Amino acid sequence: MRKRIVPEAELDGVIRLKQSGVSWLRIERETGIPRRTAKRAYDDWERSKSMEELKMARTSVAAEEFRRHLNDLVEMARSVVDSLKVPDPMEAVYNSGSFVSVWNADTGVEEKEVPGDRQARRQALRNRMLFQSLRDHTRDRVGWERLRDWEEARSRYLEGCRELHAEALETVRDMLEGRDGLRRRIEASAYEKKAVESMAAGVVRCLWGWAQAGNRDEGSIAVRQPQHGVESKEVVLGGGGSRTVLPFSDGGVADEVAEVCKMAAKRLWEKHRKSLLRNMAEAAGVMEKRGMGFERALDGLMLRPMILRTRCDLCPA
Numbered sequence: 648m649r650k651r652i653v654p655e656a657e658l659d660g661v662i663r664l665k666q667s668g669v670s671w672l673r674i675e676r677e678t679g680i681p682r683r684t685a686k687r688a689y690d691d692w693e694r695s696k697s698m699e700e701l702k703m704a705r706t707s708v709a710a711e712e713f714r715r716h717l718n719d720l721v722e723m724a725r726s727v728v729d730s731l732k733v734p735d736p737m738e739a740v741y742n743s744g745s746f747v748s749v750w751n752a753d754t755g756v757e758e759k760e761v762p763g764d765r766q767a768r769r770q771a772l773r774n775r776m777l778f779q780s781l782r783d784h785t786r787d788r789v790g791w792e793r794l795r796d797w798e799e800a801r802s803r804y805l806e807g808c809r810e811l812h813a814e815a816l817e818t819v820r821d822m823l824e825g826r827d828g829l830r831r832r833i834e835a836s837a838y839e840k841k842a843v844e845s846m847a848a849g850v851v852r853c854l855w856g857w858a859q860a861g862n863r864d865e866g867s868i869a870v871r872q873p874q875h876g877v878e879s880k881e882v883v884l885g886g887g888g889s890r891t892v893l894p895f896s897d898g899g900v901a902d903e904v905a906e907v908c909k910m911a912a913k914r915l916w917e918k919h920r921k922s923l924l925r926n927m928a929e930a931a932g933v934m935e936k937r938g939m940g941f942e943r944a945l946d947g948l949m950l951r952p953m954i955l956r957t958r959c960d961l962c963p964a
Contacts, residue, residue: 653680653688661685662692712963717954720784723777724945731797731938733931735889736808736855737848776961783959789944793937800933807927811854811919816847818911829903836897846904849884849891850912856886858924859931863916870905872898884908 653661657680664674671682678685782791820843823830833842853867867886873879873894880901882893895901916924943949 651681651684653684658688658692661689665689709963716780716961716963717951719777720781720954721947721950723774723781724947724950727778727781728938728942728945731934731941733804733934733938734801734808736811736851737891780959780961784954784957785944785950788949788953789941793940797934797937800930800937804927804930804934807923807930808851811915811923811927812847812851815850815854815911815915816844818914819843819847819850819907822907822911826903826907829900829907832897832900833895833904836895836900838894838896842893842904845891845893846882846884846908847911849882849893850908850915852885852889852891853908853912854915854919854924855927856889857912857916858920858928863913863920865909865913868905868909868912870898870901882908 657678660678661674661680664677665671669677671686674680674685675682680688782789785791823833823843830843839845849868853864856867857863864886867884869883871881871883873881878898879894879896880898882895882901882905884891884893893901893904895904
């Protein structure tokens with residue numbers, strides 16, 4: 648025997664009566680629908696309602712999760728762009744191993760093992776998954792293969808920084824040896840322990856500034872009188888926000904230090920301005936160009952529509 652289908656209008660009556668607390672026997676008398684049929688129809692409606700509510704709840708959760716996913720990817724893109732900068736020449740020497748840690752072998756960059764505790768490793772894993780997700784969403788619009796160009800240019804630049812720093816340190820030391828007792832007087836007068844190394848660092852900073860400007864500026868090595876002392880002086884190497892400042896309690900020592908740094912910088916400039924420094928400038932130019940390209944491609948105004956139109960393995964269902 649075929650089961651009776653309760654029409655929607657009659658089902659509405661059954662629902663109103665049942666939700667008012669009426670028994671199935673009374674519902675049968677008032678509607679003319681057999682109580683078993685009415686009960687079955689009511690139970691089917693309740694299950695359907697529960698499924699619809701569950702579907703709506705899941706849709707709401709998925710929407711919120713996708714919003715978080717999108718924001719995570721935008722933040723990841725910002726981190727990648729911020730990492731694609733030309734390192735300060737001295738930062739490059741002392742932190743040559745640091746770069747965008749989320750890159751993996753698929754980008755042409757060797758994946759680095761992240762040291763530290765379990766939480767740090769989990770965060771590193773999460774970053775790598777988000778970076779892969781970012782690439783999946785933008786694969787057709789962002790030329791990720793250009794990261795190889797950036798990394799190759801960065802390697803050339805770092806190699807030049809290390810070579811230049813080593814030669815600057817050797818040159819400064821050689822010049823100090825030719826001046827009777829100056830190194831001893833520097834150690835006695837300097838306010839920092841590794842003054843000679845700082846002199847070399849300042850020389851490198853000046854050379855890099857000259858290479859970027861295309862000409863030598865002797866004014867980037869100067870001596871100034873600080874306000875806190877009559878006898879003390881400071882040697883300032885470099886310009887703008889990228890400077891090395893060496894304070895000395897003996898003003899005469901500061902004058903001699905500035906003279907040594909000028910001579911060392913001039914010698915290295917004449918030796919390397921058409922070779923090492925030019926190669927470093929060219930590598931920095933590639934890094935800056937590629938970085939600007941990724942900055943445009945991964946801008947939030949461009950990135951959000953790309954993410955909304957595409958999917959990845961981390962996208963909420």
